[in-house]
Amino acid sequence: MFTTGSKLFLGATALSIVSAIVFGASVGGSAGMLGTIGLISVSVVFAFLAGINLFTRDGNLAATESDVERNAAAAQAGVGRSMWPLAAALGAGGLVVGTISKPVVFKVSFIVLLAAAAEWMVQGFSERVSADSKYNEGIRKRLLHPLEFPLLASVGAAVFIYSFSRIMLNIDKDAGRWVFMVIGAIITAVGFVFAAKRGMGKSTVAGIITVGALALVGVGIASAVSGQHPIEPHPAATAAVCLGTASEVQIEEVDAKASQSVAAKSNPLANVYLTSDEQLYALNTGIGNVQYHEITVPRSNAVHVLFHNDSAEPRRLTVHLGTFKAKDGSEGSEEAECTTALEKGGTAFLSFKINKSQLASSTPYRLTVPGVEDQEIKLLVP
Amino acid sequence: MDRSKETVSTLGRMPSTRRHWSRAALLTSVGLMLAGCANNAPQDIFEPKGENSKKIDTLQRPVFYIAGVVALIVIGVVGYAMWKFKDRGQDIPEQTHGNPKLEIALTILPAIILAGISVPTVITVFQLDKKTDAECIINVTGQQWWWEYDYATGQCGDVKIDKPIVTAGELVIPEKTNVLLRITSRDVIHSYWIPALNGKRDAVPGRLHTLRMQADQPGIYTGQCTEFCGLSHSRMRQAAVALTAGDFQKWVDNQMKDYVAPEAGSLAAEGEAVFTANCSKCHQINDLKNADGSPVLSEPDLYVVPGVAPNLSHLMNRTAFAGWTFDLLTDECRVKLWNAKPADFGAMYLKGITPECFEQVALRDWLRNPPGMKPMFVDPNNLSSTGGKYRGMPNLNLKPDQIDQLIAYLLGRN
Numbered sequence: 001m002f003t004t005g006s007k008l009f010l011g012a013t014a015l016s017i018v019s020a021i022v023f024g025a026s027v028g029g030s031a032g033m034l035g036t037i038g039l040i041s042v043s044v045v046f047a048f049l050a051g052i053n054l055f056t057r058d059g060n061l062a063a064t065e066s067d068v069e070r071n072a073a074a075a076q077a078g079v080g081r082s083m084w085p086l087a088a089a090l091g092a093g094g095l096v097v098g099t100i101s102k103p104v105v106f107k108v109s110f111i112v113l114l115a116a117a118a119e120w121m122v123q124g125f126s127e128r129v130s131a132d133s134k135y136n137e138g139i140r141k142r143l144l145h146p147l148e149f150p151l152l153a154s155v156g157a158a159v160f161i162y163s164f165s166r167i168m169l170n171i172d173k174d175a176g177r178w179v180f181m182v183i184g185a186i187i188t189a190v191g192f193v194f195a196a197k198r199g200m201g202k203s204t205v206a207g208i209i210t211v212g213a214l215a216l217v218g219v220g221i222a223s224a225v226s227g228q229h230p231i232e233p234h235p236a237a238t239a240a241v242c243l244g245t246a247s248e249v250q251i252e253e254v255d256a257k258a259s260q261s262v263a264a265k266s267n268p269l270a271n272v273y274l275t276s277d278e279q280l281y282a283l284n285t286g287i288g289n290v291q292y293h294e295i296t297v298p299r300s301n302a303v304h305v306l307f308h309n310d311s312a313e314p315r316r317l318t319v320h321l322g323t324f325k326a327k328d329g330s331e332g333s334e335e336a337e338c339t340t341a342l343e344k345g346g347t348a349f350l351s352f353k354i355n356k357s358q359l360a361s362s363t364p365y366r367l368t369v370p371g372v373e374d375q376e377i378k379l380l381v382p
Numbered sequence: 383m384d385r386s387k388e389t390v391s392t393l394g395r396m397p398s399t400r401r402h403w404s405r406a407a408l409l410t411s412v413g414l415m416l417a418g419c420a421n422n423a424p425q426d427i428f429e430p431k432g433e434n435s436k437k438i439d440t441l442q443r444p445v446f447y448i449a450g451v452v453a454l455i456v457i458g459v460v461g462y463a464m465w466k467f468k469d470r471g472q473d474i475p476e477q478t479h480g481n482p483k484l485e486i487a488l489t490i491l492p493a494i495i496l497a498g499i500s501v502p503t504v505i506t507v508f509q510l511d512k513k514t515d516a517e518c519i520i521n522v523t524g525q526q527w528w529w530e531y532d533y534a535t536g537q538c539g540d541v542k543i544d545k546p547i548v549t550a551g552e553l554v555i556p557e558k559t560n561v562l563l564r565i566t567s568r569d570v571i572h573s574y575w576i577p578a579l580n581g582k583r584d585a586v587p588g589r590l591h592t593l594r595m596q597a598d599q600p601g602i603y604t605g606q607c608t609e610f611c612g613l614s615h616s617r618m619r620q621a622a623v624a625l626t627a628g629d630f631q632k633w634v635d636n637q638m639k640d641y642v643a644p645e646a647g648s649l650a651a652e653g654e655a656v657f658t659a660n661c662s663k664c665h666q667i668n669d670l671k672n673a674d675g676s677p678v679l680s681e682p683d684l685y686v687v688p689g690v691a692p693n694l695s696h697l698m699n700r701t702a703f704a705g706w707t708f709d710l711l712t713d714e715c716r717v718k719l720w721n722a723k724p725a726d727f728g729a730m731y732l733k734g735i736t737p738e739c740f741e742q743v744a745l746r747d748w749l750r751n752p753p754g755m756k757p758m759f760v761d762p763n764n765l766s767s768t769g770g771k772y773r774g775m776p777n778l779n780l781k782p783d784q785i786d787q788l789i790a791y792l793l794g795r796n
């Protein structure tokens with residue numbers, strides 16, 4: 001008289017009641033209290049669901065007529081062979097090994113286990129759909145292909161892309177260009193040949209593709225093993241350049257940090273303007289049109305300031321990040337960061353973070369423009 | 383064979399004991415649902431106390447009512463269908479497939495309702511996003527598991543703030559003033575929410591999100607972090623306190639006042655020494671001086687993950703601590719303050735934590751073992767994952783007499 005669905009929920013109810021009792025008895029304090037209340041709530045929910053399923057009989061009139069199911073022709077067929085129990089066992093084993101060795105083993109095993117469970121379940125189901133095994137196989141495919149195809153395709157694409165990227169990272173920048181062009185040309189050419197020669201056998205096509213794929217993956221693995229070509233960092237402006245005490249070296253990108261946080265661009269703490277007559281002021285985000293000459297900066301907080309240069313000269317904005325005693329007690333030198341030199345009308349981001357109170361520094365924190373005298377914006381760091 | 387005449391099942395009616403059960407289940411669930419209602423809930427979203435939350439309220443009420451009516455109709459129809467066509471051994475009812483007129487009607491009707499709701503929604507969204515009419519700016523930064531407030535210098539309503547003010551947990555604002563919070567985070571994503579004053583706003587590292595705050599009347603408005611942010615997320619609370627312009631001026635003056643050193647030789651003076659030795663590397667107390675007259679400077683960037691710890695200069699001007707979770711006020715005094723009439727609230731609040739109203743138990747527990755009150759992630763014996771830094775306040779293994787001295791000292795930080 002109990003339907004399948006209600007059995008599940010009744011079981012879950014019983015389990016959660018037992019867990020509530022065990023948990024409540026064994027864990028003390030407020031955690032025990034909270035956990036027990038949680039588990040009791042869970043059991044109430046399960047009991048409620050069980051009740052609904054009982055009342056509606058799973059919304060499935062045939063659910064209670066189990067004789068029909070047992071005697072059906074489909075139920076009489078033998079069970080076919082399956083590789084999924086083996087795969088599931090491997091996955092479960094890997095799971096255990098993964099917990100004590102590497103997390104990646106655990107993750108892969110988990111995926112294998114999931115996939116095997118799904119495949120096994122659907123196979124078990126499809127073998128009992130009808131007495132006709134061909135039809136059953138069709139049902140299995142119909143259920144699983146929409147899952148299997150995209151999954152296998154994305155695994156394939158991932159392997160392809162990963163191998164290719166390893167190759168590109170391994171070879172030199174200029175050679176890379178040629179390799180890219182040549183491989184692209186070969187793939188296009190092969191595609192043309194396939195399209196033109198309609199009579200070509202299926203196995204020939206498969207053979208060619210397999211050889212190509214194996215070559216790619218092989219070279220990819222070899223490249224991954226031999227490592228990357230060195231990547232040169234962008235040159236950064238030294239504090240001396242920012243403070244205007246060293247002469248300019250042409251720098252392509254200075255504010256490497258700002259480009260790393262794309263979000264910064266929509267969220268500046270303030271906009272700083274250098275007017276055409278070389279006056280410096282800030283608009284504080286949130287307050288309309290009041291010109292500020294000081295900005296309050298919370299400590300240990302990465303902040304972003306957007307600099308607009310409206311003066312005729314190329315100008316950069318420099319943040320003075322203070323002067324601190326070195327560990328050995330000797331007087332340090334002033335730290336600073338800056339934007340690139342901007343032409344008239346240019347804007348650039350300056351991102352910085354100040355960890356210490358202004359009292360800790362022997363020089364004030366502030367924003368200045370090297371080459372423009374008597375203009376500054378104080379940075380207040382409490 | 384005509385299937386509609388076929389009898390599908392011979393199962394009997396539900397036995398009467400089962401009906402008793404389902405009635406009991408119904409009563410229990412209604413009871414449980416009603417238990418969720420409370421008349422003294424400070425975080426009730428249906429009780430707006432400021433301009434912005436009122437805008438949300440005028441929008442959400444009609445939407446809620448419409449949605450309620452729609453829900454009742456849907457539930458009613460489903461319930462009726464379940465009851466009416468329950469299997470009692472009768473014939474299968476007539477089956478129909480496709481009814482273009484009905485389907486078109488049932489597509490157009492919700493579309494009209496949604497289009498109707500979207501107009502005021504979009505208008506309200508833009509009104510709540512406005513950020514050019516602020517009369518006061520406060521930087522709000524979340525970190526595991528407390529909020530820091532940095533008051534930017536400049537005008538705040540009618541009051542001029544000359545030096546930055548830093549506090550924690552309790553946001554103090556002038557009433558009837560458009561305050562703009564600039565919200566961000568120093569570690570993970572948090573979310574700032576004072577239900578009586580406005581909706582939520584996420585605090586995202588590297589981004590600055592603004593949130594309008596305005597309170598019609600003096601009073602205390604509570605809230606909590608609403609983005610799961612780690613083990614002690616439930617102990618990351620906050621409150622906004624609104625004061626009249628005059629009272630706000632007094633509060634600001636108090637924040638600016640000079641450091642009050644404890645009387646030499648007192649228990650509190652011993653506490654000052656304990657503080658300088660054990661606490662000042664993380665906690666700033668403004669103008670605290672070393673014996674040689676140099677300022678005592680905190681360097682939380684070297685010791686805690688987000689690089690800050692609460693400023694304790696005016697700890698006793700807040701009513702709760704450590705993520706605004708544990709009371710500094712005794713129950714009696716707290717109830718009085720919370721229930722004070724708007725006209726009396728400010729004066730009561732500005733008194734701060736007086737010795738009579740000081741609830742010592744929680745603060746003593748905190749100094750004895752902070753992670754015991756607020757679970758914190760980092761294992762103090764293995765700080766390698768955080769570069770040697772703590773998350774939250776570590777247990778400092780203070781001795782009982784050190785705690786007595788510290789309590790005496792902290793009581794003077796008002």
Ligand SMILES: [Cu+2]
Pocket residue numbers: 524527571572573607608609610611615618
């Ligand atoms: Cu949080």
